[in-house]
Amino acid sequence: MRVTSPIIDAVAIAAAALAQVGADPLTRPIVTDRAAEWLAPRPPVRVFGNTYLVGFGGLSVALIDTGDGLILIDGALPQGVVAILANVRKLGFAPHDIKYILSTEPHFDHAGGLAALARDTGATVVASRRGAEGLRSGRLAADDPQLGYDSRFPPVPHVRPIGDGEALRLGRTVVIARATPGHTMGSMSWTWRSCEARTCRSIVFASSLNPVFADGYRYSAPASRPIVDGFRRSHAVMARLSCDILITAHADQDGATDRFRTDPGACRSLAKASADKLDKRLREERGR
Template sequence: MKVTKEIFQVGGDRFSSPEDAAVYLLCFAGHAALIDAGCGYAQKRILSNIERCGVPLSAVEAILLTHCHFDHAGGAQSLKKALGCSLVAHELDSPYLENGDDEVTAAAWYGSAMMPVTPDRKLQGPRQTLSLGPRTLEAIHIPGHSPGSTAYLAESEGLRVLFGQDVHGPIHPSLRSNLRDYWNSLELLLTLEADVLCEGHYGVYRGKKAVADFIAGFLTGGRSR
């Protein structure tokens, strides 16, 4: 599915495996990156979807993880190997990836085991700029759902495209979630005024109002604003 002429969905529910969170592909002037990796059950379908978007596998330079959960990161180790690319994740989620922590990554919820994987680059602090070919992406720390949850913001066709992934949560003690951080992160996401939101499980929202309404919906009934 085409999000813009440079951004596609290549994994997720209908695209690869029902257990997979959405996997998005960005390709800027021949330099490509994936947002998340799925759980690893349907790697072949993800690889063939990348090629069907007209992007050669050799163009994929990095997998940018939004957080450590199994449905987003369980496939990271094998996908990174298949693509020969680097892996990026926030340092606060890295220990759970490196140790293959079945509880904090929620692999146990899926009756599976987390394949340990070490990020090549660990994001630190609230915001970092990443290069992809001639362009840049912003990595924004949005703790709450997990300690190291990260959103990525890119510009494509003049639109601000936000990869917010698990904007909806859930918040659960076994995931090391933090409700106050989550609310603060939702408010931070609202300030980005994205035109397009690529979510992890709820699909793609288009238009500033639709994006803001979706995000704000998870604040309502929670914190009084």
């Protein structure tokens, strides 16, 4: 009997990736103590209608079959690219049919695999204007609360910027970009409708809303005011979204165990959890 565990399987994925790509700089593993958790293997699954998940236990990667090509959302870590494309194939799709790859944020855990995915599929990467700047540089922005970590990832040379509220159309699918700044000022969430026969659902792929920070960063500092204001706007946006199904960039967001949520008020709950964490941190910084 073969004994498996998320750690063993995650290591196997990384080893397989290295074996296939050799010294490929775009898939060279990014070392982090959470890689095994984030890349815990999961089979591809249909969420609803033409929407699928092809990612991992800790990092979500979504796939939309528009009828005229595929849309991928997020790219996880570089060493996860082989597994993502394998999951796409398991669903019966061809990676070269991926026309767009949408980015939630310019952080290594969600954007690390974008350069390799774009190269291997020929797809166009799409991000917010601030997000596009970060993807092209492969570096964290100067105002990023996590700048102290100096987390780098393979830069994405060609990125198509998209504005808040702008629609991306492909086949029978319209994806709307929803700016959700705070975690990064370039963070973008994505919404669309997916149908089965006459039943349709509003789906939200939410960017990270967690107020994470590197040592020494203070949300209460005057220079951090735009970040806090960005979070507040994002909380209001997320709470108002039509949200029958919620997919979070981190699949284990706020202790979740399901890969997506269908409970009423899921987006409002996500917004409230983020607001509560931010308020708690602000109180701690102010000594209250």
